[in-house]
Amino acid sequence: MNIIVTGAGSGIGYEIVRLFAGNGIHHIFAISRNEKKLQKLVRECKNINHQSIIVPLVLDLLEVPDNPGSLKPVKASINHIDILINNAGKLINKPFQSTGMAEAMNMFNTNFFAPAFLIRELLSHMGKKGKTHILNISSMGGFQGSSKYPGLSYYSASKAAIAVLTECLPAEFRNPDIRVNCLALGAAQTEMFNEAFPGHKAPVSAEKMAAFIVDFAVKGYQYFNGKIIPVALSDPGD
Numbered sequence: 477m478n479i480i481v482t483g484a485g486s487g488i489g490y491e492i493v494r495l496f497a498g499n500g501i502h503h504i505f506a507i508s509r510n511e512k513k514l515q516k517l518v519r520e521c522k523n524i525n526h527q528s529i530i531v532p533l534v535l536d537l538l539e540v541p542d543n544p545g546s547l548k549p550v551k552a553s554i555n556h557i558d559i560l561i562n563n564a565g566k567l568i569n570k571p572f573q574s575t576g577m578a579e580a581m582n583m584f585n586t587n588f589f590a591p592a593f594l595i596r597e598l599l600s601h602m603g604k605k606g607k608t609h610i611l612n613i614s615s616m617g618g619f620q621g622s623s624k625y626p627g628l629s630y631y632s633a634s635k636a637a638i639a640v641l642t643e644c645l646p647a648e649f650r651n652p653d654i655r656v657n658c659l660a661l662g663a664a665q666t667e668m669f670n671e672a673f674p675g676h677k678a679p680v681s682a683e684k685m686a687a688f689i690v691d692f693a694v695k696g697y698q699y700f701n702g703k704i705i706p707v708a709l710s711d712p713g714d
């Protein structure tokens with residue numbers, strides 16, 4: 477399969493790529509801004525499965541809306557995308573009153589506009605030679621009716637935005653071969669979680685959360701389209 481994973485430099489995204497590398501001979505584009513982390517990931521994947529094809533792509537996703545040419549390496553080397561996992565995310569844990577426009581925009585740009593424009597720019601490679609599953613990674617904080625926490629208002633709102641976009645896109649595309657879903661994740665032990673909830677222990681590891689995401693990315697499109705699915709034992713921080 478041809479697979480794209482954003483936010484592959486650390487946490488859940490890193491584990492997603494490792495798991496895909498181990499479960500078949502896939503062509504995986506791993507996107508991060510950090511070249512060193514990607515090189516480490518490629519080395520680890522080669523050890524797991526020397527036949528895995530991991531293409532590291534050093535890219536700041538905030539550039540995508542203004543510079544779609546940055547996706548040339550992807551578009552030029554494959555003609556069909558089977559799975560796109562929009563996993564990259566930004567969390568700035570700060571009270572609403574003291575969060576400035578630049579910080580709020582950073583979260584909305586990373587969590588909403590970047591994945592939205594990534595989908596738009598890659599559409600020409602989707603749903604034409606088989607099914608494409610677009611999987612957006614949101615948060616329980618952006619899930620309607622979930623518990624809310626101080627300091628996470630803009631983050632949660634930006635995650636709610638990508639979740640609702642997920643519901644809208646099947647109606648836009650009207651292509652049964654492009655399926656779009658969203659997983660609203662609960663707490664998983666990563667750098668981001670440690671920053672948001674210092675001192676707390678998450679009920680699942682990054683690897684365990686990644687295992688669910690990989691499984692859902694491969695199979696979930698057969699059962700769901702345009703859906704927001706909570707993946708949580710409890711609300712974050714409990």
Ligand SMILES: NC(=O)c1ccc[n+]([C@@H]2O[C@H](COP(=O)([O-])OP(=O)(O)OC[C@H]3O[C@@H](n4cnc5c(N)ncnc54)[C@H](OP(=O)(O)O)[C@@H]3O)[C@@H](O)[C@H]2O)c1
Pocket residue numbers: 482483484485486487488489507508509510513535536537538562563564565566586613614615616660661662663664665666667668669678682
């Ligand atoms: N961990 C949790 O408890 C939890 C709960 C709910 C939802 N989530 C969501 O799960 C996803 C993964 O989070 P995580 O916990 O694994 O966090 P993480 O370890 O902080 O990973 C986030 C990734 O996003 C990437 N990223 C951020 N801004 C980027 C940009 N402008 N361009 C390219 N890449 C960028 C980072 O890449 P670089 O290597 O370039 O820095 C990093 O690899 C996020 O969407 C997060 O919101 C996590």
